[in-house]
């Protein structure tokens with residue numbers, strides 16, 4: 001095993017152990033919680049080490065970057081699952097549905113309409129999560145909690161999109177638990193089973209609040225190097 005793979009395996013073991021403990025502490029089954037490895041900005045050798053450790057579910061936040069990283073690996077690993085967790089521009093919709101298995105960041109009617117049209121044209125029917133701006137931050141993507149129900153009904157009932165869950169990114173300067181609790185309440189109110197919340201710093205808390213998908217980057221791969 002390479003040195004990098006040893007480190008990645010150890011990080012992965014740690015997260016799995018914490019997932020197990022948090023699930024158990026809240027009376028949930030570990031199998032109800034999916035680990036999404038957030039691979040954005042990470043170097044190839046770490047991605048390949050993660051794959052060698054058996055991880056197959058990855059999150060990316062930019063369409064173009066993800067195409068570069070995953071197009072070839074996709075053919076090599078047919079059981080890969082790629083999830084878009086960053087903002088989606090309408091001019092990237094076609095590329096996005098070609099590459100991703102799940103899009104977690106549906107956040108506006110215009111995007112819902114574009115996705116509908118593109119999927120109709122390509123014959124695909126990708127599961128979608130609605131991103132909710134639980135902190136009502138002006139600079140942040142996501143539908144406001146007060147507008148969620150009507151947006152959900154529009155997307156699911158009128159457009160017929162496969163809405164399967166909710167996703168949020170809490171404000172950095174507020175207790176995450178408030179936002180996790182709100183997202184769980186909103187998901188329950190719409191009878192949506194899947195809840196994507198929790199990152200490296202707070203995934204254990206997110207599991208206690210009902211997360212079904214945790215998005216973990218730096219705790220798995222190490223810090224991202226933007227230099």
Ligand SMILES: *Cc1c(COP(=O)(O)O)cnc(C)c1O
Nearest residue numbers: 038061085199200215216217218
């Ligand atoms: C980068 C990113 C993550 C992972 O963040 P870490 O703190 O590195 O775990 C999770 N979710 C989204 C939407 C991200 O952009």
